[in-house]
Amino acid sequence: MSSKTKKFTPVQQEYQELAKKHEPKRPVLINCVKAFLVGGTICIVGQAVQEMFVHLAGFDEKKASNPTVAVMIFISVVLTCFGIYDKLAQWAGAGSAVPVTGFANTMSSAAIEHRSEGLVLGVGGKMFKISGPVIVFGVVAAFVVGILHLIFNPGATGGGH
Amino acid sequence: MIFLWAFLVGGAICVFGQICFDVFKLTPAHTMTLLVVLGAIGDGVGIYDPLIKFAGAGASIPITSFGNALVHGALDEMQKTGWIGIITGIFKVTSAGVSAAIIFSFIAALFVKPKG
Numbered sequence: 001m002s003s004k005t006k007k008f009t010p011v012q013q014e015y016q017e018l019a020k021k022h023e024p025k026r027p028v029l030i031n032c033v034k035a036f037l038v039g040g041t042i043c044i045v046g047q048a049v050q051e052m053f054v055h056l057a058g059f060d061e062k063k064a065s066n067p068t069v070a071v072m073i074f075i076s077v078v079l080t081c082f083g084i085y086d087k088l089a090q091w092a093g094a095g096s097a098v099p100v101t102g103f104a105n106t107m108s109s110a111a112i113e114h115r116s117e118g119l120v121l122g123v124g125g126k127m128f129k130i131s132g133p134v135i136v137f138g139v140v141a142a143f144v145v146g147i148l149h150l151i152f153n154p155g156a157t158g159g160g161h
Numbered sequence: 162m163i164f165l166w167a168f169l170v171g172g173a174i175c176v177f178g179q180i181c182f183d184v185f186k187l188t189p190a191h192t193m194t195l196l197v198v199l200g201a202i203g204d205g206v207g208i209y210d211p212l213i214k215f216a217g218a219g220a221s222i223p224i225t226s227f228g229n230a231l232v233h234g235a236l237d238e239m240q241k242t243g244w245i246g247i248i249t250g251i252f253k254v255t256s257a258g259v260s261a262a263i264i265f266s267f268i269a270a271l272f273v274k275p276k277g
Contacts, residue, residue: 036175070258
């Protein structure tokens, strides 16, 4: 028994078990295939954009990845505006949520959805509803990794002594 | 060839995300957070850079690369300016992604009516 169901009366527990039995099984395998196809395709598009920056604009491989991400985010926001990305997300699950386009989609859809609550509290405040935790934990994790590097690999830092 | 590896690696990371959704019943926010932290750790132990070299956009488009880029900025700046670089460098590389997402989303919210 999980900690969630501990507080329930026996009847409630019985009901929980009954409900669990009748809960539709998620088609995990099919979902994974869909996620794989869509996620992979988005990465191919990203690769194509990156090659364009390398060959047409003369960026080197490393510098090209930043503008590539910006272009992918732009495409994602435009698709979100027309409601296309959210339809795709229903079909693709994690395939469209995990790429950086999904990150942009959560921000733009939250911004659009809460526009009616005003520019400051609606758009500004709610934009980071889902992407906020991603940024917070990313920064904290990066900070911890940085500290660990400082402790175990102090030779890597220059200056500042 | 890089396109094939981009497809396979990018797809595989998305499948991992899908498994987090379906098997471990995590919300999208939890899954993305987990992936970002994994990306940060991946760069910390030095395996994410080779992956990007190998799979190109397959590794740099999934959200894991956001964690990788945060660590990258911090470590690069640490090399140049010492320990304070951890704080001043974190957003150096990810600026493009975060700024683009904020700016485009804000503009979108000005002109687009919510659907559904």
